[in-house]
Amino acid sequence: MDTPHHGTEEIVLKGIAAAPGIATGPAYLYTKQIPRVERKAITPDDVDAEIERLQAANARSEKELRKVLTFAEQKLGSQSATIFEAQIMILGDAILMGSIKHRIATELLNAEFIVADEINKYRQMMLASPDEYMHERAHDVDDVMNRIIRNIQDQKLYSRLEGASIIVSETLAPADTVIFSRNQILGYATDLGGVTSHAALLSRSLKIPAVVGLHNATKQIATGDSLAIDGYAGVLIINPTPDTLKILQARAERFLAFAQELAGIAALPADTLDKKHIELSSNVEFAEEVEFARLQGSEGVGLFRTEMQLIGKAAYPSEDEQAALYARVAESAFPHPVIFRTFDVGGDKLAPDGQHEENPFLGWRGIRVMLDRHDIFLDQLRAILRASTRRNVRIMFPMVSTVTEVQQAKHLLRQAMDELKAHGVKFDARIKVGVMIEVPAAAMMAEQIAAEVHFLSIGTNDLVQYIMAVDRGNDAVARLFQPYHPAVVRTLRHVVEAAHRKNIWVGVCGEMAGDPLATAFLVGLGVDELSVIPPVLPEIKKIIRSIKVKDAKRVADKVCSLHTEAEIRAFLSSMIKNKVPEIPLEFEGTSH
Numbered sequence: 001m002d003t004p005h006h007g008t009e010e011i012v013l014k015g016i017a018a019a020p021g022i023a024t025g026p027a028y029l030y031t032k033q034i035p036r037v038e039r040k041a042i043t044p045d046d047v048d049a050e051i052e053r054l055q056a057a058n059a060r061s062e063k064e065l066r067k068v069l070t071f072a073e074q075k076l077g078s079q080s081a082t083i084f085e086a087q088i089m090i091l092g093d094a095i096l097m098g099s100i101k102h103r104i105a106t107e108l109l110n111a112e113f114i115v116a117d118e119i120n121k122y123r124q125m126m127l128a129s130p131d132e133y134m135h136e137r138a139h140d141v142d143d144v145m146n147r148i149i150r151n152i153q154d155q156k157l158y159s160r161l162e163g164a165s166i167i168v169s170e171t172l173a174p175a176d177t178v179i180f181s182r183n184q185i186l187g188y189a190t191d192l193g194g195v196t197s198h199a200a201l202l203s204r205s206l207k208i209p210a211v212v213g214l215h216n217a218t219k220q221i222a223t224g225d226s227l228a229i230d231g232y233a234g235v236l237i238i239n240p241t242p243d244t245l246k247i248l249q250a251r252a253e254r255f256l257a258f259a260q261e262l263a264g265i266a267a268l269p270a271d272t273l274d275k276k277h278i279e280l281s282s283n284v285e286f287a288e289e290v291e292f293a294r295l296q297g298s299e300g301v302g303l304f305r306t307e308m309q310l311i312g313k314a315a316y317p318s319e320d321e322q323a324a325l326y327a328r329v330a331e332s333a334f335p336h337p338v339i340f341r342t343f344d345v346g347g348d349k350l351a352p353d354g355q356h357e358e359n360p361f362l363g364w365r366g367i368r369v370m371l372d373r374h375d376i377f378l379d380q381l382r383a384i385l386r387a388s389t390r391r392n393v394r395i396m397f398p399m400v401s402t403v404t405e406v407q408q409a410k411h412l413l414r415q416a417m418d419e420l421k422a423h424g425v426k427f428d429a430r431i432k433v434g435v436m437i438e439v440p441a442a443a444m445m446a447e448q449i450a451a452e453v454h455f456l457s458i459g460t461n462d463l464v465q466y467i468m469a470v471d472r473g474n475d476a477v478a479r480l481f482q483p484y485h486p487a488v489v490r491t492l493r494h495v496v497e498a499a500h501r502k503n504i505w506v507g508v509c510g511e512m513a514g515d516p517l518a519t520a521f522l523v524g525l526g527v528d529e530l531s532v533i534p535p536v537l538p539e540i541k542k543i544i545r546s547i548k549v550k551d552a553k554r555v556a557d558k559v560c561s562l563h564t565e566a567e568i569r570a571f572l573s574s575m576i577k578n579k580v581p582e583i584p585l586e587f588e589g590t591s592h
């Protein structure tokens with residue numbers, strides 16, 4: 001099935017929903033012109049001319065990128081445009097460029113070969129990382145490299161389309177996304193990429209539907225093929241039948257009506273019909289996202305993944321560097337709170353000095369690392385405290401499995417406070433401290449842990465992984481990654497009740513918090529806070545505003561009485577269909 005021009009049969013390709021929206025139109029297959037690089041020897045006499053060619057190409061690349069940057073700033077706002085500033089910074093990296101020039105002069109090889117080789121080394125390092133975010137950034141590095149090489153070879157950039165099209169490509173660089181958006185783009189579909197790719201973030205800002213991770217769409221589609229893209233369901237359909245188009249049309253209308261209804265919801269409180277307030281906040285990785293979260297109606301940041309700043313770093317950032325970042329985040333969320341989770345390194349996430357482990361998810365991860373590395377932990381704790389002067393900062397410890405770990409972490413927090421006090425540095429001495437419940441042992445001991453802290457936040461991503469003994473990133477066992485497994489839902493109930501017995505609030509910050517299927521159940525359990533990815537926030541708020549606590553409690557009781565995940569999912573789906581018909585449904589077309 002991997003050949004294009006397959007006739008008129010309808011084919012449904014499933015990928016990952018990256019930017020919402022539905023569109024139909026002809027395909028435009030964008031095969032990136034990856035410049036061919038040949039290794040050519042030069043003579044010592046050629047060195048100056050070769051370096052000049054490199055410098056001219058570099059200057060032209062910068063000029064191109066500045067154009068894209070200006071365009072992106074106008075279209076997306078300055079925060080989203082920072083990606084292009086980062087690319088311009090690579091071009092201006094004196095060490096990298098110095099090393100390229102040095103190699104041209106000493107190895108006597110042509111400029112494009114050295115550029116490709118040197119930047120490739122950098123890229124390989126990023127790809128070797130187990131971190132998905134690093135893989136995405138490697139594509140940005142690729143983009144810069146191809147741009148310089150294309151300019152060394154004096155080739156023109158090509159980004160004009162004939163008419164309105166759905167772009168199908170192996171991968172899209174952020175610059176492609178923006179440049180293409182000058183044409184009439186109906187959607188983006190890519191073989192590679194995840195929802196965290198910058199191209200995905202940009203398509204969301206540009207309001208262009210996008211589906212990524214389609215694996216081999218480019219092999220099955222030719223320019224001109226008739227396509228339909230559903231950026232809600234993460235589906236791309238080749239040769240959609242009239243029936244499918246009808247379904248999609250109906251879905252598009254329903255979503256439009258839904259979006260219009262949701263547009264006004266940002267300013268409304270996340271209160272149930274009987275006026276119980278649920279604190280609805282956001283999971284955020286980068287300072288730039290806080291503003292978007294606020295526009296979506298977020299009440300602050302329920303999970304700031306501080307370890308994201310370690311990406312691409314050979315060492316942990318200094319206390320001052322961290323303090324500046326945390327202050328910026330706290331400032332943009334103010335007056336709402338921000339929960340800074342201390343570095344959750346290890347597992348599938350990067351640590352600057354991480355070691356190879358046979359079982360990283362059962363290994364040196366999260367608080368375990370920090371309790372072994374007091375110097376790094378104290379730097380971070382002082383940095384967070386320094387950002388807390390306006391009293392909207394909270395601290396949370398990840399990957400806790402024992403009460404002792406909590407006590408040790410709190411002890412170090414007190415030490416960080418004493419050190420700041422001794423230097424006359426201001427901070428919030430009554431800062432609230434919480435623990436993530438994501439290890440079964442911690443869930444069992446939730447009440448004893450609750451006695452030590454001001455709040456608990458349940459990390460369902462890891463909790464499900466550890467309860468089910470299923471690697472959260474392993475496709476082969478994905479069907480056992482069951483957030484609605486009876487063991488999981490009962491554990492959630494146990495944790496919520498434990499927190500309430502100790503009179504502290506409890507939230508959920510794993511992906512389950514942002515799943516519309518879970519909202520009534522979680523509210524029914526008595527969860528006080530939900531921290532979700534910003535795009536789904538209005539939808540979750542709408543559900544909260546459409547239920548009563550007493551009905552939600554009945555939902556939770558029923559869920560906790562069932563014996564299989566299939567039963568629980570079926571029950572929750574039937575509740576959604578009956579009670580809140582405007583909630584978007586999964587795509588219902590046929591699949592091959």
Ligand code: PEP
Binds near residue numbers: 458
């Ligand atoms: C979780 O485990 O649910 C969580 C929110 O943390 P992370 O996904 O960063 O591990």
Ligand code: MG
Binds near residue numbers: 398438461462
């Ligand atoms: Mg986790």
